[in-house]
Structure formats: structure tokens, C-alpha cells
Amino acid sequence: MARQTWQQRKAQAIPRGISIMCDFFTDRAENALLWDQEGRRYIDFAAGIAVTNTGHRHPRVVAAISRQLEKFTHTAFQVAPYSSYIDLAEKINQLTPGGHAKKTAFFTTGAEAVENAIKIARCATGRSGVIAFSGAFHGRTFMAMALTGKVQPYKAGFGPMPAEVYHVPFPSALHGISTQDSLRAIENLFKADLDPQRVAAIIIEPVQGEGGFNVAPPELLHALRELCDRHGILFIADEVQTGFARTGKMFAIEHAGVVPDLIIMAKSLAGGMPLSAVCGRAGIMDAPPPGALGGTYAGNPLALAAAQAVLEIIETEHLAERAKQLGERLRETLASLKEVTPEIAEIRGLGAMIAVEFQDAGSGEPNPAFARKVQEKALEQGLILLTCGTHANVVRFLFPLTIEEDLLTEGLHILSTAIRV
Template structure:
């Protein structure tokens, strides 16, 4: 039987097969079926070209099918594909850990363990924090996204669609407001709410960890102010709480630093890494202060597939690409170019574009009704998404009401291609506003 691609397939015919074979709970962000992709471009099964502003939801910082990644994957696959690191170990796993230990924020010596997904890195960070501290409690933040496993879903601060009907959730998890100046939540107010939780919900000496995204991803690309992360670090230090940084979306160069925590000079105790670390292959990492990682009970840390040798080979190629192609600097250039265009659009349409947020290469635009931050306009964002796709640009939403559109464009994109995508976005926005 020929299992190759069906040359007569269409997006619609594949949708019919998908609907028959796959559950309705699986999302379909674009409705297109990919045939091939390169750099920041993607072609569907009907031959239509798209500029990719999603990047596999922040996974493809080095772009689709980078030649160095492809070559690394081929070379490793010819040698061996899997052994299980706990059985027959290999150098590439150790080398990935060494590189992460070297670039992780802060001066303290680090150690790293590899897993498969962002949710796994998050799960293990909480497990280990509880084991190390002997405490049950965990505090996360409203608007957070930490994954789709039960504990990660519990930590996530958005109910629909992530939490509907999945309860009861993991106990001893609490949510605090995340600072958001556009929506009226100050740094001082957010930190004071933590003290309120300590007084009314769980005593500080029963909290194992606080987990935070330095830039919320699904929450709308909200950046945490430096004073807020410094305040979290102090509260953790004062109360024997471990600080976990979820840099699954903001990490691996997206913000112009390898990790956003670098920019504010705050050192977390644990760092969760995934998405762009292996250019599309399943790989995640938990980086921690060495003294803490070595307190984890032997045998209680592991994964059958975690740190797969092919994924590790891809990750090493990613590090090489960042160093040789200057992608950290490029992230800032892309972000500034995008924000400039979106701010110009905002000045023209103040009634419907409420805010533009940029941290390095992470950029989002928020849509509202009547210029009011309290009236999110997810319908307009959705209409722009559709108009853009029809014109050859794929994007995705963010925010509690899907009222934001975000750029996670591969950092290898050229200025010409980026400008073409931004032109399409502007055309799509104008068309959606006109209705």
C-alpha cells in the first residue's frame, strides 16, 4: 500500500477525513493541510502559499526545515533513533544539558533533565518542588497557560476551553492576578494579592512554589514588569518558596535573549524550556539550580522518550543556528519592525485597536470595542484571522477572549517576507473593520 501523499487531496477532502477519523476536541487553527514548508513559508496540499506568523505556535524560531536541522536529524537517525537515556546513554543528551546550564539565567550552577513536552517540564518542576520543600501548595497566575495534562491544566489560568468539565483539579493550587497595566492591574496590586492569598487561602510556609511566565503567551503576550519579578523573587526568598519560570513560549530567543528572565536580572530556581528548543521535534527541559536538582530522590526523575537522541541532535543544530545567524539580535529587529507597523495601524483605528505589546520578537495586538479595554473584541480578531488566511497569511489568537493576534514568526524570515506578511495583515484588518 502506498502511504505517500495523495496528489489529488484538497483541504476540504482532508477535512472530511479528519472529521471522520479524529475527535472534535482537537483544534484546527487554520483549516489548511500542509504539504511542505521552508523558512517562514508554508504550502498547502492545493499548492497555495502562506506566510507563517504562527511558527508551529512558537516552535519554529529557526524556521521550517532549516538545512542544519534536517542534516542533523538524518545523521543521527542513521546511527540510532532510540535507546532510552536511562538504559544506554549518549553524548548529545549531556551536551544539550551543558548548553542549557550555560545559558540559563543567573550565576548559580545549574543542572538539567530532558523530557518530551512543555507540560512535562512543568509537571516535573512542581513535583520536584513539592518533594524538595516538603510542602503541597503551588501558586500560579490568572491568564497563565502551562499545558494540557491534569496538573498543567490546573495551573492554567483560563477556564474555557482548557478546563471545562475536567475537574476536580489537582489540590493545593491557587491563582493570583498577573500585572497588566492595560487592564488596570498594577505590579503593587498583584504582589499585594499574593499576601492576601497567604493570609486567607494558604500560609506561605505551606507553599512549595510559585510558577510564572515572564511574558504570558496564551494570556495575550503580557510582559511581567521587572519590579514584579523582583518582588516574586523576594517573597520566595523570604518564605522558603521556590520560583519556577515557565519560558516555554518566551524562551529560546523569542524575546531577544535566550530567556526573558535574563532581561530583568532575576534568577529563578527552576526553568521550564520546550517549543523552539528542537525546531519541531518533541523535546523539553527542566533546568534547575544544581543543589536543588540533586535533592530530587534518585529514581523519581525520568522519561522513556525524554531527551530522544534525534531530538537532541536537532537541538544542538538549533544552538548552532542561533550563534552563527545572530537570531537573538534578529528577534529584536523583527519585533520592532512589527510593532512599528501595528502601532501605526493602532493610531489609525484607535476605536478598535486597544494595545500593541512587544518584548523582543514577541508582538501582539489587542482588539476592543469603542476603544474600551474592558470590551474585548474577539469577533473582530477572528474576522481578521480569516481575512488574512484567505490572503496568504496564517496567524493565531491569544487572550482570555481570543481578542489578541500575535506574531510568532520564525526568526529567519527576511525583511521582504516580513513586510509582505505585515502588508497582508493590514489589508485583512481594513477589510474586517469595514465588515
């Protein structure tokens, strides 16, 4: 069936609120490659929005799912439990930062994990206020949407938002916002609008995803930890996009040496299968009563099997170290392009979680048109790129950490051509 026919059927069957970037329809995928229904090949620098850090259809992930498929696909853990849930929870408890006693609960999506982290924090503290950051993305469900620091397209038309969610600026040297500005905004919030004794949690992405791959300065994360300890507030790290070796460490918060009270994860946890988790201090995680947490599909056995395989792959294939090496190659390419491309304002990120921000060469204003042009030119040549940022003027790079060297070289060449055009 022709691509145009599928496009027509899509328009008739699927609501326009589901925005779709590519105009083709995927037929198959392998590691860092996709092929469409017409047989055209694409290098994937998106990885399903940071979901396939271990590549599409990694043999170990496929084998693990297949083995579980031969046993059972679903019983609902809350009805007829299975040991793989406990095995993976123990592994997550071990891998996350901090030597304290921890417990982990599994869910299905990143937004669902965010919602449950807030539930747990409110229940554990007896407080209701939550502080998030401008430019943040925490999901599209209502509490997650309220926490998200971007109106278009996520909040417009969906109000009112859940109460007692407050935003403060996220640091950005490029845009003149310092760590002190962010901390001062919190202190001003405490003086003008919000008693700190009513705040349950502060939630932050160690590297903002949709916000433009802005890296939280270590001094900010340390100051937030101290502020939380001082006021009895819980520190929540949203590692949905940053987790599982993407930044050169298993979790991005480890770069700062800060230990959160709760840590949220999803995306690359299960190599493409729907699985998310909240891991935290045991006493905090035990605050909600029996029946308050869970979900019909939460901790699906196929997804748990995939996640165990993903963790083994990250360890045995040294993907955290490889993320650093891949990131260096990408930075070198972007740095060489910056010398001849005045629209490149900043190159930033950690490990292989790198982004480039574009501004107008004359005015210094955000330049979403240039970012969109780069994305379109790259796609024409068979390279999939994602944009992001509050002004949609950032291109982010999320290729699988298992990408072959020759494909990375080819992808970087296409990128160079697209930026120069």
C-alpha cells in the same frame, strides 16, 4: 484528494476536542513558508506556536537529525545512555541565567516539563502549595491544567483539579491591574488561605503566551524573587513560549535580571522535534531519588541533535539581536495602524514576541470578533496568524526569527490590509 474529502475524513477520525485553525492540509514547509496539498503558499506568522524560531527545515537542523538518524533513533537514555544528552545538558546549564551550579533533565513536551518542575519543587521543599497567575497557560495535562489560568477551553468539564494550586491576578495596565495588586493578592492569600510555609513554588511566564503576551513588569519579578527568598519558596520561570531568542534575549527572564530557581523550556528548543527541559539549581534538581524523573522518550537522540543545531544557529545567526529588529518593524506597522484603527487598544511584548489587543471602539469591551475577523482575512490572503488572550481578542505574532525581509514585508502588508478591512 480534495480538501473537502480530507475534512470529512478528519471529522470521522479525529475527536472534536482537537481544535484546528486552518482549513487546509500542509504538504511542505521552508523557513517562513508553508504550502498546502493544493499548492497554495502561506506566510507563517505562527511558527508552529513558537516552535520554529529557526524556521521550518533549517539546513543545519535537517543535517543534524540526518547524521543522528544514521546512528540510532532510540535506546531510552535511562537504559543505554548516550553522550549527546550530557552535551546538551551542559550547554543549557551554561546558557540559563545565574552562575550557580545547575543540572538539567530532558523530557518531551512543555506540559511534561511543567509537571516535573512541580514534582521537583515539592520534593526539594517538602511542601505542596503552588501559586500561579490568572491568564497563565502551562499545559493540558492535569497539574499543568490546574496551573493554567483560563477555564475555557482548557479546564471546563475536566474537574476536579489537583489540590493546593492557587491563582493571583497578573498585572495589566490596560485592564487596571497593577504590580501592587498582584503582590497584595499574594499577601492576602497568605493571610486568608495559605500558610507561606506550605508553598513549594511560584510559577510565572515572564511574558504570558496564551494569556495574551502580557509582559511581567520587572518590579513584579524582583518582588517575587524577594518574596520567595523570604519564605523559602522556589521561583519557577516557564519559558516554554518565551525561550530561545524570541524576546531579544535567550530567555525572557533575563530582561528583568532575575535568576529563577527552576526554568522550564520546550517549543523552539529543538526546532520542531519534541524536546523539553527543566534546568535548575543542582541541589534542587538532585532532590528526587533515582527513578523519580525521566520517561521513555525523554531526551530522544534525534531531538537532542536538533537542539544542538538550534543553539548554534541562534548564536551564529545572531537571532536574539534579529528578534529586536523584527519586533521594531512589526511595532512600527502596528503603531501606524493604531492611528486609523480605533479597535486597537494596546500593542505589547518584548523583542519579536509582540501582540495587539482589540477592544470595541465604543464600549471598550474586549472584541474577539474583530480579532477573529483579522485572522480570517489574513488567512484568505495567505498569512497565518494566531489569536490568544483570556477573551480571545488578541492577535499574536510568532514568525520565525529567520524570516526573509521580503516575506516579512509581504506579511506585514497582508496584516495591514486585514486589519483595515
